[in-house]
Amino acid sequence: MNYIADINSSSILYSDSLKNIGKFGIGIKYFSHGKFDGYDVLGNSTGSFNPKEFAITFTKSIKFSNFIFGTNLKYVNSKIFDKSDNAFLIDIGVIFYPTIKKNLTIGMTISNFGFLLSKNNTYIPFFVQIGTTFKPEYMPIRFSFTINKSSEKNDLLNIYSTSFNKLLSLMNIGTEILISKNINFQLGYNYKLNKELSLTNNRNNGGISYGIEILLKRFNINYARVVMNTINTSNVISLNFNLKRI
Secondary structure: OEOOOOOEEEEEEEEEEEOOOEEEEEEEEEEEOOOEEEEOOOOOEEEEEOOEEEEEEEEEEEEEOOEEEEEEEEEEEEEEOOEEEEEEEEEEEEEEOOOOOOOEEEEEEEEEEEEEOOOOOOOOOOEEEEEEEEOOOOOOEEEEEEEEEEOOOOOOOOOOOOHHHHHHOOEEEEEEEEOOOOEEEEEEEEHHHHHHOOOOOOOOOOOEEEEEEEEOOOEEEEEEEEEOOOOOEEEEEEEEEOHHHO
16 A cells, blocks of 8 residues: 555455364554654754554454454554564454345444553554444445544644534545446545645545455455545555465
8 A cells, every 4th residue: 555655555464264263364564654864853864764563463253143253463563763662452343234135234343452562651542443334225335434433632733623523533434336246436535534634724635535346256456546635645456365266
């Protein structure tokens, strides 16, 4: 995934189902903030450095009746210049299918509770997400709605002028148009991203995302483009392979 400037992210995940273990996954995610020039308090150059982070994740899920329960066990490392942090974190989640046809789903995740291994007084944000998806029975459209709540203070820049705007900052909306059995078009909007990345108080297209998913027999391709503001966009490419069919 390519963000603005030289900020990049990449990840790889392998998932399988074994008789004695059930469904599980193992993944690695890497995040680079680009190259920075360092200076001391007197303005003398201390050389360049590249802040980066990575996470190793083990995922396990089980199905019980109309519920799917899942958890992530994560080892996280973050390094900025000469400072490094390590932590063990846990995510837990559940998905509920109220209907037999699975046209409606309701889910919740709780992310990033755990402990630091290093002695640095580093703050780890805590996230809660509640979302739902709904597909009308006779329409080739799937709607999604998500509420995101973080332990971080949301209005550091004082950009949410009213309580209604603060409420909107917690919400993401999206839709998926099922063009055919193998092609889906996706569209989403993030109000919080729109406000935080606005260059001025004028209207902009920040927070809008759109993409396309192509479903093939042996692999799937998903391309998405996220509009940051009037001059910056982010591109995401995802490839999913079915190794048992290759």
